[in-house]
Amino acid sequence: DTEVTQTPKHLVMGMTNKKSLKCEQHMGHRAMYWYKQKAKKPPELMFVYSYEKLSINESVPSRFSPECPNSSLLNLHLHALQPEDSALYLCASSQGTLGARSTDTQYFGPGTRLTVL
Amino acid sequence: AQTVTQSQPEMSVQEAETVTLSCTYDTSENNYYLFWYKQPPSRQMILVIRQEAYKQQNATENRFSVNFQKAAKSFSLKISDSQLGDTAMYFCAFMKQGGSQGNLIFGKGTKLSVKP
Numbered sequence: 001d002t003e004v005t006q007t008p009k010h011l012v013m014g015m016t017n018k019k020s021l022k023c024e025q026h027m028g029h030r031a032m033y034w035y036k037q038k039a040k041k042p043p044e045l046m047f048v049y050s051y052e053k054l055s056i057n058e059s060v061p062s063r064f065s066p067e068c069p070n071s072s073l074l075n076l077h078l079h080a081l082q083p084e085d086s087a088l089y090l091c092a093s094s095q096g097t098l099g100a101r102s103t104d105t106q107y108f109g110p111g112t113r114l115t116v117l
Numbered sequence: 118a119q120t121v122t123q124s125q126p127e128m129s130v131q132e133a134e135t136v137t138l139s140c141t142y143d144t145s146e147n148n149y150y151l152f153w154y155k156q157p158p159s160r161q162m163i164l165v166i167r168q169e170a171y172k173q174q175n176a177t178e179n180r181f182s183v184n185f186q187k188a189a190k191s192f193s194l195k196i197s198d199s200q201l202g203d204t205a206m207y208f209c210a211f212m213k214q215g216g217s218q219g220n221l222i223f224g225k226g227t228k229l230s231v232k233p
Binding site for chain 1: 150152154159160161162163164167206208212221223224225226228
């Protein structure tokens with residue numbers, strides 16, 4: 001099973017709202033990722049968690065705050081977003097192993113379509 | 118730095134025919150992995166096929182196969198017996214072996230339309 005789930009599917013929020021995106025996987029993966037994807041563009045990496053610790057933050061504004069409560073869950077807390085933050089937010093997970101022959105293939109969730117008014 | 122280039126922004130194919138999507142990459146690494154991901158209008162990014170650079174044999178998954186030319190740094194995807202459900206954006210991606218997590222570099226994508 002290579003299933004990553006994300007909720008909600010769609011989210012509309014105002015610039016003063018606080019909301020959260022949720023991602024869950026039950027594949028025993030130890031690395032989880034947040035990507036932002038604009039229309040007709042490839043995904044852009046935002047954050048990487050490895051063994052529940054933040055390992056990569058790609059200079060993302062502080063209005064995006066990731067959280068990894070346990071190895072199966074990944075949240076993205078949103079506050080004071082701008083209209084340009086409207087996008088598809090994708091979560092992915094991978095085994096998290098970095099051995100000499102490790103592929104560490106990433107498996108993606110269905111995404112949350114975020115609209116900021 | 119590695120780069121991935123997909124030179125065909127859009128392609129179309131008739132149902133049941135064969136189509137090939139192009140991907141080239143630039144790297145100084147010798148050990149790496151290449152992927153094709155499919156993203157249909159439903160938005161989910163789905164892994165189609167992956168290739169380990171150390172393997173000479175081209176990867177195959179049912180109707181999907183790759184032509185991996187390591188010396189030419191080329192990694193094309195062939196879809197045989199195209200189906201309407203193959204309509205999607207296809208992204209080619211590169212990952213360095215043993216690199217840090219998140220080191221997945223995408224091309225800009227090719228939008229494939231399968232026509233009945």
